[in-house]
Amino acid sequence: MKRFSTAFLIGIGLLFSCKEKKIADTLFELMPSEKTGVAFENTLISSDSLNILEYLYFYNGGGVAAGDINNDGLVDLYFAGNQVSNRLYLNKGNFQFEDISESAGVSGEGGWSSGVTMADVNGDGLLDIYVSQVGNYKGLVGKNRLYINQGENKFEDQASVYGVDFFGFGTQAAFLDYDRDGDLDMYLLNHSVKSPEVFARANQRNEPNQLGDKLFKNLLSEGKTGFEDVTESSGIYSSILGFGLGVGVEDVNGDGWPDIYVSNDFTENDYLYLNLQDGTFKESLESLVSSTSRYSMGNDLADLNGDGLPEIFTTDMLPRDPEIWMKSVGEDKAEVYEIKKQFGYADQYVRNHLQLNQGENGFSEIALFSEVYASDWSWSPLIFDMDNDGLADIHITNGIEKRPNDLDFIQYSQQADPKLTRKELLENQINLLPTVKLPNLSFQNQGNLQFSDQAINWGLDQPSYSNGSTYADLDNDGDLDLIINNLNQPAFIYQNHSEKSGNSFLRINLKAKGNNTFGMGAKVGVYFAGKSLFQQYSGTRGFLSGTASTLVFGLGKALALDSISVNWPDGTEEVFLKKSINQTFTLNQGEGKTASKTAIRSKEATFYPEISWTHQETNTLDETKREYLIPKSFASMGPAVAVGDVNGDGLDDIYLGGAKDQSGTLFLQNIDGTFLEKKSEIFAQFARAEDVIAAFADLNGDGHLDLYVGSGGNEHLSGALFKFDRIFFGNGKGDFLFSPMSLPRLGENTSTLAIHDVDGDGDLDIFVGSSVVSGDYGASPKSVLLINQGNGTFQDKTKEWFGTDIDFGMVNSAVWADLNGNRISSLIFTGDWQGIRIFEIINGKKLQEQAMSGLEYSAGWIQSLAVADVNGDGKLDILTGNLGLNSKLKASQEKPVWLYHGDFDENGQADPIIFHYMGDQLVPFASRDELIKQIPAIKRKHSSYQIYAEKARPTDLFEDATLAKITKQAAYEFRSGAYLQQTDGSYVYEPFPDQSQLSPIFSVSWDESKKSVFLGGNFSGFRVDLGTNLASAFGSFHWKENAWTSINFGNTIPSKSEIRNLSTIRVNGNNYRVAASNSGPLYWIKLD
């Protein structure tokens, strides 16, 4: 008995301590509805007449809006319901709410409600409520409602009086003063139900439809009641292509005027409307953004990095759990991707997108870098400082009760049954849709634009099907509580306990002049400790939801403020010299100090040279047609660039090698710094060749520069005529003569040239690297050492120098350098799937590989190498341009990415299979469908996607005997950076800063005069599931005090250009770098 009671007590104790612990330890606490009085649950019942097949957005759920409807200083909540009534909860303080829906008259009149937004539409200082509903459709009867606040907690639907009783498929409204006349206008987001699976020409978006999106101008400031439909004259698309699921309003380009972002589901692009300040908008997505979410759901626009410019976040449906990922629909197959392009749609990928605002350079998409790209079937993203540490975090709701993207369901669920009618068969299908309930995501900002999910630690990990969400400081304690509208589950109200963290905060209420009483659209900046934070009061955020007018800033450990700035909706800017923290300030327009408008610095008219030449990549080659699993194209590696004084006038001239069917061109520099094309028949004759690399050097020893041009393109098989490299002898006057006998006939995909007098006989020899075997990615192409016979003819002496067993692997870049200072040069090269390899000349006869400490894990996808003494310690260091971190492929020493290459199915073609770690499982990067396409017999190993998804290692997929025959190569390091040579000859890796890891670097070069490294990046040739990567075209960094610091040089490089080469050139007495772009012109970087 005694024993029993002890055990019992311990048990009780455990129970208590667990419960205590949970409450005490987590940042957020789920408040029980019995306490809050918020009983709202968006209960949804699928029926024969209304279900996901009858209405495609059956499971999209409802929104929630926060706002103080009675101006008592407590934020109230309004929930939108689909089959249940909408509910308005009055905040009574202390997390207690009262349902006043019926007395307030805001229940939605039985309609299917989607989105809800609160705004003071009529300028009376009271928040009104706009609700979007589905009109007459399959038994649903509704229309959009504008509940005008009558005071005393009473509302009246005056949508028809105001001319906004839209009847169709309403998603949500956003309010903004787009014309700065002092009242709030309305963007009405709607969706379509027209079969989205049949692609329509993208230019159909120009054809207005009554069901499309709308822009309404408020006539309040004109002294009238109501709105005018100005859609047609405003530049807003209003077609049936729009499946609008999210709308966000912020000043995207920092001009003080509100811009609009619309996320569209299915094939239609998202829209980014820039306000032209004249009552119209210009849709500018494709000029500012390189890719978007494909099935864009909700969005949020807010500043994540304190530069005052909002980032854009959109949600999609890529699973986060590896097993779910492997059995769910992924990216478009290459052919579907192409079709969408043909129909005129922009680049879209099935994952969340985080568009980093780079000001006039547009946006860099960094979701893969930031690790926020996958959050399963996601709806509402909210960017806000969840833990008040001064860094904005991202909360994402997710979940769909019936998962349509399950591949087993799509491919295998349907069973023919003659007894079923068509209708019964379809209903049966709904029942077969799989169900998975997951927790929402809570991405904590780590401070470097990288995020990690804290759902469990923060107590936000309750499984749910969550749709709309909002944040608000419900208890006025200086942190943002979280409110989530769930399907078939009570709404979540989470109390934020940041008050216990010791982090300070600031709460700001705005009082604007005119009819926009709460200052909707105002941007508030908070300055402290050399930092700045910005928020705009937008009122429409996430998915179908809206936030309150009180702006809450987390300040971390700040002790005092410097000042607060407000950009009011009418364009005026004021500064409030508030110092104290942990306060609520009400800022009245006109009471601050008028900010001295920072004069827009007129751009200095910098002189840049001009060469009228554009690389024209007309290549239609699609390597995936013959190699279904190839990870990237090698058809866009040019242009080739060589700089040198070819006519002895002391001025740099330039050779530019064209793409296929584009002749190489030689430009001679004139004394005034202009360039004149030197016509040459001989270059035109080789126009068919895709030139990717070129170099000037005196190859025949006559004292004049000769020209070596290397060809690639990966189109023709090895040995094809136009893949032969070529040597042209120069006569010192700018004329070049083709020397047909100079080179052995190689015909590989040349990638790099490294020129050096290898045998010490006084002439120049050449190492010619090759990147890929045409038709066989992963195999080792033939790279060669060409020994000069003294007269500019070369012989392949690879075996003599490297031995017969040499395997160069895939070579992207090679250089000669005397790394160890012994006056004997070494060949340094690397490429895909191999580390930096160093071969030293031994006795002037042999090249022998040297294993270098610190380079063991340097293997990645290095495209470019350079050697320089970066830190001035007298030791040469090795600089690398690599894949970067903004990729789905993530590599580390512990979890490398593997290439398994070999003829898995013994059909005469080798198959390159990339394995990567998802969690602790080493699984193919390719989808099951893609693997089957390449290796049909693999289907025998897994009869379903579920079984495939359970495969955890290569041996689960292939026989040991098969795996024994194939080659395995690892990539451990995808970051670009510098291997710094130590005094003992070993290397220590120092990656470049994060902002240079956002794109693959194709050109890395060191400038000794500026002690800076130049990085040229961007690449659009990845396979569809890796996606284009155009997040960073150019960067330059200076090594200072043992760290890289960004250093700016004037340049003309557009942010989406793909830079392949950065050559030094002196023009008119000034030093430049000429940046050669693929499929584009030359750009310039001014050094002096």
Place this chain on the structure above:
Amino acid sequence: MRNLKFMLFSGILLIAVSCAEPVDYSEAITDGQYINEAQDRITEVIIHDIFSPPVAARIYTYASLAAYEVAASVDPNYVSLMGQLNGSEKTSFKPSEKVYPPLASLAAYYYVGTAMIFSEEMMNEHRDATFATLKKKGIPSEVFEASVAFGKEVGDAIKAYSSKDNYHQSRSFPKFTVTGEEGTWQPTPPAYMEAIEPHWNKIRTFVLDSASQFKPLPPPPFSTDPNSKFFKVAKEVYDMDIAATKEQKETALFWDCNPYKMNVKGHVMFAEKKITPGGHWMSIAAIVSKADGRDWKGVAEVFALTGISLNEAFISCWDEKYRSKLIRPETYINQHIDEQWVPLLQTPPFPEHTSGHSVASAAAAYTLAQLFGDEFHIVDSSEVAYGLPIREFDSFSQAAEEAALSRFYGGIHYRPAIEYGITGGRDIAAYIWTKVDTKPKNVATN
């Protein structure tokens, strides 16, 4: 103890007696019942594994050929096809005394059929159940084993033969490239699948001297001019769809034979799978063989010859499809006549000219007519399991012509593709009958 010994002894005696007593199992398999069931299972697996129509025809053919070669090895009234078919070598299989030929034939069918598909488990399960049933009919285990072994021996020869038809290599041939050239094929809604089997003309033919031996007439020259022949044949498809009668619609749906129709509603999509055109005709072959009372050897013959006819039809048709690479009515009509138009049937993922169903149906019908006489009352229940009704025909040619026309009713083919398809299919089968024999020459002339 003694008692126990005695009991044991008598027990052994009892077993020995029961073993010794010979059961007549010669009637265990007489007709085509078991091979029909095995074929039905292969059809299910083909559907599950999503094999395209040309590949499906190849699977049926090799499996049937294996079954037939066992029959030919035991009955001098049948002539081995090995040695007659392209790339095959004459074989002379000698079954041991113990072999029960109909079981060996069935075993060969399962053995080769299973090697041709992915979901082997589905096949093995079915085979094991069938074998268990047969064992209960008293086939002694040594007979059973010998029969299965002989089936495997013949099957291995057929597998070796099949392995050289370039199918395996063709899995890695380049995918079809959509050029976007005017008038050429583009992927079609809603799945926008890539064009399947663009290199099927590189698969070895069984009888034809080449894939292009029966090259059909080309389609009318592409044009968007409303007065052109091409516009008119496209408009005809469009008008047909609008004017289609209930009977025509039913005909189209009956012969849809789409192994992979993608249903899409918003974010929800699921594949709906039916038997392939070849599968449908193999089923008709089984139905009429049964109705005609063919024995197991006769059924194997019917299957093998029908399979070969279908296979050659698909190779010839696919050769033309990727020669003319013609745009589908759905794409053309959406571009030039009605942007919203959707055909009654879902457009299959390969170029238009000629109609595969037309070529295959005409070829199969010709061969079945040779075997049974054209006038034959067919009660076609092939599609019942897939929710479609029974349809009856009075002749093979009637069924084939209806199948061909159904593609026009369904809005997925222009009329020339159907007309040239029927001609091509017939010519191909007629040629096959001049080149191969299943009956000894002297018997055939009697």
